[in-house]
Amino acid sequence: MKQEYTITVYTENQVGLLNRIAIIFSRRKINIESLNVSPSEAEGIHRFTIVINEFEEVVRKLCRQIERQVEVLKAYFNTGDEIVWQELALYKVPTDEVAEKLQVERLLREFGARAVVIRKDYTIFETTGHREETDKLLAVLAPYGLIEFVRSARVAIIKASNGFHEKLKEFEAVEPASELIENEFLNKQAEVFSM
């Protein structure tokens, strides 16, 4: 069954690597639903967060192809319940409209929104959360002359992961001490305390 997978890739910070990773998907005609690249907790190491809908078998092979790239250190894939994830959304609405017809206060409370900018002509709200949550506020604001909407890529933390510092030491050793296990955080959600 195809389902949503979040792929986490630890890489060197190198020009052209984004393309090298992106074409692994496009070559197989797989659409990337969301893509985020940012620095990780380990200095000099970047972290890609990629969301796709695919079969587990396909995702496993994709991760091996990703890890095969010289500047990739590690690629993990996880289902939604193995990660904690957030997306950020910004909404620009005419200040008059929302002030008159919508209770701004209600918006802020119910949707956990924050007003980032308030000007005479427009107000920008921000929310973070899962897709359904940011979508809900979008639906509420749509009738009130929504001017602009943008949503960020997903950022995700793997619940079972202890971060990359220790891993990096293994990679830096010329003679690695132990074999690096493939996708060690898969199916580990049961071991992780979750609300």
Add this chain to the structure above:
Amino acid sequence: MMQAELTKPSLATPEHPIEISGSQAVLEAFIAEGVDTIFGYPGGAIMPIYDALYDYHDRLKHILVRHEQGGIHAGQGYARSSGRTGVVFATSGPGATNLVTGLADALIDSTPLVCITGQVYAHLLGTDAFQETDIINITTPITKWNYQVTDATEIPQVLAKAFFIASTGRPGPVLIDIAKNAQLQKFSYSGYTKCDHIRSYRPKPIVRKSYIEEAAALINEAKKPFVIFGQGVILGRAEAEFKAFIEKAGLPAAWTILGLSALPTSHPQNVGMLGMHGNYGPNVLTNECDVLIAVGMRFDDRVTGRLDKYAKQAKLIHLDIDPAEIDKNVKSTVPVWGDCKETLPMLTALVDEKKHTDWLNTFYGYSKQEKEIVIDQELHPASGEITMGEVVEALNELTNGNAIIVTDVGQHQMVACRYAKFNESKSNITSGGLGTMGFALPAAIGAKFGAPHREVVAIIGDGGFQMTLQELGTIMQAQVAVKMLILNNRFLGMVRQWQQLFHDKRYSFVDIQSPDYVQLVKAYGIEGNSVDDRQHLKEALQQMLDCKDSYLLEVMVGKEDNVFPMVPQGCSVSEIRLK
């Protein structure tokens, strides 16, 4: 005096740095890496490197090719015959784009190459400057690694990385694009240090002992174990280890087209070729064995036929250095990630000494059938047109299986690989994965430079020869003693065969005319001959082999001969057709 001064840079140390140009740094890196031959073609954006090369010509041989595609195929041939990294130069723009086919070929066939392309000045990048092309992005999917240098100080480290990446792990092509300003830039050079570690790159997985134990247990219990091996054995320099392994456990072994020559063809446990035009027994018995042991091969669709009917009854042990190949096409029971130079001896130590005589005899039984139905007519026809098989067989007799055979792509390639005899490893050079027509002629040139003391015979079809025949100019100028054997059937034979078998003989644009090849090579000062009768075939081949220089022999072969056996596309390997 001049030369002595020019050797100075290599004496540079961190304590005594010397000012040199980026171009010199490139050549210093080559010398430090043991490069002796470069295949290349100059042009505007790589001129500073060529200018520097002028002073290094006593230490670095440069072969001027006639087209950059020829250059890179020559680099591949060099790498394949020598086991070392091939080095190629091309200029920016069209020079660089002409490398594309060779890069794709080298990637899919795991050939170590370092290609240096010139690039426009860094300040012109992205301006559509003359002969500017974004070669890094063009070649990203077809290189193991690529990198653009815009500052000369990066050159020593980048080239050290390039050679390390190209030749270790699963080898592959690396392209380094160097902007002209970096080639010209003078910098303080403190010597060259080879690269032996990149933290994000693990060329050699640590072998997990439990895999070896599980694999050995499976082999020891097996009644019908069957080994299939690929180029991994050659790339891992593990021919002796492989032979020891199959001999101790008494395993029949069949090869993929790139695995050919890793095990002598005369070895009693060498049961032949796998795949679409492979031998009868290995294909049928793939679907009868109980344990399949794959060594350094990647289950290409030409080897497996229909995947959902491939070796379903068997437990699979897959030895490979590239984890991405494990479970990619065929699910393994025991994956053995590692370098087969290490894993094979570990496995040999744990397997029982056995002789699977009955099982081996089953293979021999199939080969007897194949011999009667297919091979005898192919190799020893009594009448009719010359067959490709008999040319290869005659060549075997004359070379005793000691020649390097370079093949192009098509019917002649299948026939040559099926029937050529090999005693030594690294003797079969062909474009396996990409199937690049036009590969053989330039690859043979490179192969001769990679193994100058060996006889190199390029067997080429009339179609493929015409794709890269400009390299006759290279043969002429560099005086490369390659033997060109054109098997001319006046058709694009493999496509014609498919049109005959699967498209109701609708021969759509496969009727190809040839020039007078003997006249053609004469224009290049190369001796040649053409034969179309059986009586003179051997004599003509002998004359070709006796020639000290390059030589072309055209043999007119059966116009509508087909290659059999054949696993039709979409069929299972056990549905192989003998006719």
